[in-house]
Amino acid sequence: MVxxxxxxxxxxxxxxxxxxxxxxxxxxxxxxxxxSGKTTLTRGLAQGAGSRNRVASPTFALAxxxxxxxxxxYHVDLYRVSPDQTRDIGLEEFTSDPRGICVVEWPRAxxxxxxxxxxxxxxxxxxxxxxxxxxxxxPRSRRIVRRxxxx
Ligand SMILES: Nc1ncnc2c1ncn2[C@@H]1O[C@H](COP(=O)(O)OP(=O)(O)OP(=O)(O)O)[C@@H](O)[C@H]1O
Ligand SMILES: [Mg+2]
Numbered sequence: 281m282v283x284x285x286x287x288x289x290x291x292x293x294x295x296x297x298x299x300x301x302x303x304x305x306x307x308x309x310x311x312x313x314x315x316s317g318k319t320t321l322t323r324g325l326a327q328g329a330g331s332r333n334r335v336a337s338p339t340f341a342l343a344x345x346x347x348x349x350x351x352x353x354y355h356v357d358l359y360r361v362s363p364d365q366t367r368d369i370g371l372e373e374f375t376s377d378p379r380g381i382c383v384v385e386w387p388r389a390x391x392x393x394x395x396x397x398x399x400x401x402x403x404x405x406x407x408x409x410x411x412x413x414x415x416x417x418x419p420r421s422r423r424i425v426r427r428x429x430x431x
Pocket of ligand 1: 285
């Protein structure tokens, strides 16, 4: 599914809708060039999951955790992390927490650590906005994409 957002507010709204559909064990990989809206989408997602925490780029912290109304949201940024260093972050802890939703910016370095069934969002700049392509990599994540397309 492909969605075009024309403003930051629209990216946030889309993120909120996504956040309302997620639950523990869900993994969302946000792949896309610099400034394409990954953190903005995550901010909306966390709000949609009921979090009132401030969502900021975890580039320096590597990982942050927000408390939603039902789930924790683990927000990881692998921009500066090599595949070798990824092991030290303990991604498995995030993806195997039944209470946790895991969101990863720049997911490539962590490839080996994600469950097969994950939601991939590929973001790109588009003149006047952003294009977001949602790809479900298994039955659960495909279901999320379908539901996102409905509401
Ligand atoms: N649809 C949109 N149209 C225009 N600007 C947008 C849109 N969506 C988000 N933005 C803006 O794009 C900028 C970069 O967004 P953001 O920080 O979320 O990108 P990012 O992909 O996380 O970047 P990085 O690669 O540095 O982590 C922000 O100023 C945000 O407000
Ligand atoms: Mg970011």
